Amino acid sequence: MVGVTASRNGWIVWLTFAVGMLLSVSPLPQFMEILRPLWLALLLAFWALALPQKVGMVTAWCLGLAEDVLYGTLLGQNALILTLITYLVLALQQRLRMFPMWQQSLVILVIFGLAQLVQLWLSALTGNRQPTLALVLPALVSALLWPWVSFGLRGLRRRYKIN
Amino acid sequence: MRLLVLVVLSVALMVVDARFTLLKPVRSQMSLVLMQSYWITDLPQRLWQGVASQFGSRTELIAENEKLKSENLLLQGRMQKLASLTEQNVRLRELLNSSALVNEKVEVAELIGMDPNPFTHRIIINKGERDGVVLGQPVLDARGLMGQVVELMPYTSRVLLLTDSTHSIPVQVNRNGLRAIASGTGNPERLELRHVADTADIKEGDLLVSSGLGQRFPAGYPVATVKEVIHDSGQPFAIVRAVPTAALNRSRYLLLVFSDTRTAEERANDAAQAQESLDAQGGGPIIPATVPRPAVVPAAVAAPAVPVTPAATPAATTPAKPVAKPAAKPTTTAPAKPPAAQPAAVKPAAVKPAAKPPVSAPATTGGRE
Numbered sequence: 001m002v003g004v005t006a007s008r009n010g011w012i013v014w015l016t017f018a019v020g021m022l023l024s025v026s027p028l029p030q031f032m033e034i035l036r037p038l039w040l041a042l043l044l045a046f047w048a049l050a051l052p053q054k055v056g057m058v059t060a061w062c063l064g065l066a067e068d069v070l071y072g073t074l075l076g077q078n079a080l081i082l083t084l085i086t087y088l089v090l091a092l093q094q095r096l097r098m099f100p101m102w103q104q105s106l107v108i109l110v111i112f113g114l115a116q117l118v119q120l121w122l123s124a125l126t127g128n129r130q131p132t133l134a135l136v137l138p139a140l141v142s143a144l145l146w147p148w149v150s151f152g153l154r155g156l157r158r159r160y161k162i163n
Numbered sequence: 164m165r166l167l168v169l170v171v172l173s174v175a176l177m178v179v180d181a182r183f184t185l186l187k188p189v190r191s192q193m194s195l196v197l198m199q200s201y202w203i204t205d206l207p208q209r210l211w212q213g214v215a216s217q218f219g220s221r222t223e224l225i226a227e228n229e230k231l232k233s234e235n236l237l238l239q240g241r242m243q244k245l246a247s248l249t250e251q252n253v254r255l256r257e258l259l260n261s262s263a264l265v266n267e268k269v270e271v272a273e274l275i276g277m278d279p280n281p282f283t284h285r286i287i288i289n290k291g292e293r294d295g296v297v298l299g300q301p302v303l304d305a306r307g308l309m310g311q312v313v314e315l316m317p318y319t320s321r322v323l324l325l326t327d328s329t330h331s332i333p334v335q336v337n338r339n340g341l342r343a344i345a346s347g348t349g350n351p352e353r354l355e356l357r358h359v360a361d362t363a364d365i366k367e368g369d370l371l372v373s374s375g376l377g378q379r380f381p382a383g384y385p386v387a388t389v390k391e392v393i394h395d396s397g398q399p400f401a402i403v404r405a406v407p408t409a410a411l412n413r414s415r416y417l418l419l420v421f422s423d424t425r426t427a428e429e430r431a432n433d434a435a436q437a438q439e440s441l442d443a444q445g446g447g448p449i450i451p452a453t454v455p456r457p458a459v460v461p462a463a464v465a466a467p468a469v470p471v472t473p474a475a476t477p478a479a480t481t482p483a484k485p486v487a488k489p490a491a492k493p494t495t496t497a498p499a500k501p502p503a504a505q506p507a508a509v510k511p512a513a514v515k516p517a518a519k520p521p522v523s524a525p526a527t528t529g530g531r532e
Contacts, residue, residue, distance in 0.1 A: 021197075025279050026204040030351075030412070033281035061169045065176075069193045070200065071279060072314050072321050075186055076176030083169045126181065127329060 008163040012156065013055065016043050017063060025070055034134055037142040038112055040067060044082060045089045045108060045146075046153045049096060051162070060086035077122050081115045088114070105146045112139035191292070194316040201276035201287050201319070268421040269303070270294070274414065275319065284324035284351060286310075288417060291318040296419060299379050303418040307385040307408035308332070308373055312419075324411050325386065326351050334386050335374035336365055342374055345387060345405060351412045354387050356403035361394055363401065371405055381420055 020039040028036060040063055047055035064079030071078065088111045089096065096104055116135045156162070180186045270290065278285035290296050292315045300312040302322050310330065314321035323330055328349040334356075335342050341363055345354040359365060369389040375382025387405035394401050 018200075022200050022204055025200055025276060027208070027277055030281075033277075033279070036279060036281075057165050057169055061173065064173070066193065066197055069190055069197050072285065074177045075180040075190060076173035079176070080170060080173035083166065083173065087166045122177075 009160045010054065010162065012160050012162055013047055013051070016047075016153065016156070021063075021066065021070065024067065035137050035141045037145050038115075038138050040064075041082060041085050041112060041115065042108075042142050042145065042149050043153070044086050045111075046150055048086050048089045049093060050153070050157060052090060052093060055086075056090065057083050057086050074122075074126055077119075077126075080122070081119055084118060085111055085115050101147045101150070104150070105143045108146045109139055109143035112142050115139070191316050194319065198287070198316055198319045202289075205275045269418040270421065272302070272417050272419050274417060278321075282328075282349065284310075284327040284330075284347065284349070284411070285313070286322050286324065287319055288322055288419075289319060290419060291316050291320045293317050295421070296320050301380045301384075301420045303384060303420060304409045304414035304416070305418075306410060307387070308380060309407075309409045309411060309414065309417060311379060322417075324351075325354060325407055325409070326411055331357075332380060332386060333374045333376040334371040335382075336389075337370040337372045337385075339364055341365060342376070343371070343403070345371060352406055353390075354405045354407055356389075356405065357400075359401045359403050361399075361401045365389060365392055365401070365403060367391060370408075 017040065020043045023039040024036070044055065044060050044063065048060075060082040061079045064077075064082035065075060067078040067082070068075045092107060092111075096107060099107065113136050116139050120135050176186070180190075272288040272290040274286050275289045276287040278287070288302070296312055296315060298312055298315055302309045302311060308325065310322045310324040310327075312320045313323040324347070325332055325345070326347040326349065328347050331344050331346040333342065334345045343356040343359050343363075343365075346357050348355055356365075356371075367389055370385055371387045371389065373380040373382055373384045373386050385408045387407045389403060389405045391404050392401055393403075
């Protein structure tokens, strides 16, 4: 019984992750590079809220490893960050579900901002120093995108009855 | 609990990845699948280019063809000169008893992606380990040096550009041979020369070429042109800013340089052996002494006034056939030319062509731009 419901249309979740991965490497104009939203983190946050039994920290970790290979960073760097994001989202899950959309965005901003901070530390350790404040921009853009991503994915989930 | 395990696992992975090469195969296997996403995201542009080339109007194509033809003619013309110059260079190197320049092979690669991180300047190209690319391999575009390969994957590789803030390259001012190190600044249009003395002879418009001293980049490729030199009396060194000659954020087709695969030691050994065989033949020990390095600088200044005499070039190029016995022949030919056979006469004959490449090189690159 559980197995049947758990596997229902699960491939769509993975499809969204694949699309997110494409988006996270798609070429952007120079000035927009700095604003590139954290697509994978956004998708993970949504699916962790919607399907906590299916998408969890292990999924986040695996996706993070994939992202590391894509970006050429140290293996484990993005894995760590995505795991932390998912952990925070899961920890706040009960509250986040009750929040109105703007409040969710705010929480997302804080979580992603923290994650970006960790990212900054890790890149500083590996020798790639980056300007500090500009690093928060992706978190901001992601938070602004959250309502749209959320609506879109919710529609997708209803449509295909993903469980 | 799970968080703890995963965090520890990622930290361990990071440490292992940073310190050892244990995870390289894992990474390359994963990249086999994942690097396709760069290819996929590049697809629209590729398709657009394909469509554009399908529907390119006839007049445009004709105009482009004309342009390419004239460009080709120009390049061919330059090539003719290059052949004699190369010949000359080989002769002079034999005179100097230095090892011959290796002929570098190049292969065309295509850019398939930019690094998504805006703070690093890295690109991804469509040639990888299976195509014979090696770590640290220099990458050029049509105008100059672009960077070096820093990560190898089976069919793709990552190239660190010159302007990345973690990248530095040993360069030389083409005009006078002044050596410096050009560091990236994170700005795609700017390199900075570090630790250049305030009194150094470097000025706006100077071409910087790679000096080959770092054993990584081949010598003599254009790197940047000096944009401004600021002499600030409060600073210990002059501030020198340069603009890369390569179109770092515009080039789509790049050249991978395959130089000889010998290591520095092997090269040194080969050079030493060549030297020994020369000494055994009794190649004149005076000749290296007659062309000391500082002598080049005044000659370079004088060179625009004194065009290379046609008499000097044939004299240097004609005995090019017997490459096997170098240094012995020039000693006979060079004094034979001027009736008064003095070592002093050898010097201008040898130095003048040596000064020629620095003079002509900026002209060629200037024409290309």
